Amino acid sequence: xxxxxxxxxxxxxxxxxxxxxxxxxxxxxxxxxxxxxxxxxxxxxxxxxxxxxxxxxxxxxxxxxxxxxxxxxxxxxxxxxxxxxxxxxxxxxxxxxxxxxxxxxxxxxxxxxxxxxxxxxxxxxxxxxxxxxxxxxxxxxxxxxxxxxxxxxxxxxxxxxxxxxxxxxxxxxxxxxxxxxxxxxxxxxxxxxxxxxxxxxxxxxxxxxxxxxxxxxxxxxxxxxxxxxxxx
Numbered sequence: 001x002x003x004x005x006x007x008x009x010x011x012x013x014x015x016x017x018x019x020x021x022x023x024x025x026x027x028x029x030x031x032x033x034x035x036x037x038x039x040x041x042x043x044x045x046x047x048x049x050x051x052x053x054x055x056x057x058x059x060x061x062x063x064x065x066x067x068x069x070x071x072x073x074x075x076x077x078x079x080x081x082x083x084x085x086x087x088x089x090x091x092x093x094x095x096x097x098x099x100x101x102x103x104x105x106x107x108x109x110x111x112x113x114x115x116x117x118x119x120x121x122x123x124x125x126x127x128x129x130x131x132x133x134x135x136x137x138x139x140x141x142x143x144x145x146x147x148x149x150x151x152x153x154x155x156x157x158x159x160x161x162x163x164x165x166x167x168x169x170x171x172x173x174x175x176x177x178x179x180x181x182x183x184x185x186x187x188x189x190x191x192x193x194x195x196x197x198x199x200x201x202x203x204x205x206x207x208x209x210x211x212x213x214x215x216x217x218x219x220x221x222x223x224x225x226x227x228x229x230x231x232x
Contacts, residue, residue: 016078016081019058019060020058020084026057026058028165028171029121031214032214033060033064036147036226037064037068038216039216039226039228040228044116047068049070049116050073050112050116051065051072051115051117052072052074052075052118052139053073053075053120054118054122055076055119055122057076057078057081058081058085058088059074059084059085061118061120062089062096063096067094072096073114074096075103075106077100077102078100079100082099085098103132103135107135107136110139113144116144116145117145117147119133119146119149120226123183124150124177124182129188129191130194133146134194137196137231142231143230144230146229147227148188148227149205149226150225151177151223151225152183152222153179153182157224158179161177185202185225188227192227196232197229197230197231198232200230202226202228203221203225203226204223205226206220
């Protein structure tokens with residue numbers, strides 16, 4: 001693990017207690033989580049599916065998936081965050097299997113495939129996002145689906161996701177993002193194609209000033225975007 005990824009892990013370790021405060025430092029993740037679910041549900045049935053949540057954080061998405069009838073395994077490199085996820089899961093009597101482990105190590109040790117693998121707001125925090133995608137490919141069913149969301153790399157995303165979101169509006173904790181590690185859609189698609197995935201659909205996740213909320217967009221992917229891939 002490089003010093004950059006280690007710093008990211010330590011950053012999230014220090015914020016672990018904040019995960020389930022819907023008005024706290026992870027408020028934006030709570031706001032966009034329904035959009036992620038909506039995007040997934042429009043493409044695939046989730047009930048009864050075996051789903052791997054890579055970069056699960058405190059379990060916001062994992063818990064929502066279980067409530068929709070999925071069997072969920074969550075992975076995260078932050079020990080403190082996984083501890084929070086396990087505690088919140090137990091408090092709500094939910095059955096989720098959590099591991100403090102990288103996708104690469106998990107894929108090497110886990111022989112049972114998944115129907116759906118999702119990797120949301122995580123690829124921009126690791127040293128080798130292509131390796132994460134390749135690891136997902138190894139443990140996805142032949143008819144399975146891979147979902148990924150990340151941040152585009154351009155001037156607008158730097159202004160909005162780093163300058164405004166972190167330093168002006170304080171929507172997310174300062175130091176969360178490194179703009180140099182943002183991933184352009186063409187780069188993500190190329191990584192996925194090299195791993196053996198086929199791109200099917202994408203949406204942008206945008207801030208709507210009229211409703212004062214986030215929304216999915218068919219065209220605007222210049223800041224945050226989510227993609228669906230299937231096996232070739």
